[in-house]
Amino acid sequence: MQITVTATEGPAIIELEGSFLGGKDSTDFADAMQGCFQTGKMNIVIDLARLDFMNSSGLGAIFAAYSMTKRAGGCYAVANGQSRVLELFRLTKTDTVIPVHASIQDAIEFCEKGA
Numbered sequence: 001m002q003i004t005v006t007a008t009e010g011p012a013i014i015e016l017e018g019s020f021l022g023g024k025d026s027t028d029f030a031d032a033m034q035g036c037f038q039t040g041k042m043n044i045v046i047d048l049a050r051l052d053f054m055n056s057s058g059l060g061a062i063f064a065a066y067s068m069t070k071r072a073g074g075c076y077a078v079a080n081g082q083s084r085v086l087e088l089f090r091l092t093k094t095d096t097v098i099p100v101h102a103s104i105q106d107a108i109e110f111c112e113k114g115a
Helices: 024-038 056-071 083-091 104-112
Strands: 002-006 012-020 044-054 076-079
Touching: 002 024, 012 024, 012 056, 024 056, 044 056, 044 083, 044 104, 056 076, 056 083, 076 104
Parallel strands: 012 044, 044 076
Antiparallel strands: 002 012
16 A cells, blocks of 8 residues: 655645555554654544555554544544445444545545534
């Protein structure tokens, strides 16, 4: 999986590309999250537009990052998910806990409202 972090005036955008299968992917994702926190970015939007597949280990890492962000007082949202990835969120009811948005702009506005 490839991870790209973009710092904006608002939340940091973490773009995930490829397949999120746990293991090294989870470690790399956690490192990207820590990098955001170390630079003072406590609000995070995860861009799933280029994520083709995610298994339960990847979903666990997404959920752990959500928990870490909320404990730190930040906002965390996901956006742009493909139907295959969003189905995993629905089946596991993760979408009832982690805010899921249709676009990056919607997720940014959600975080800017102080959610």
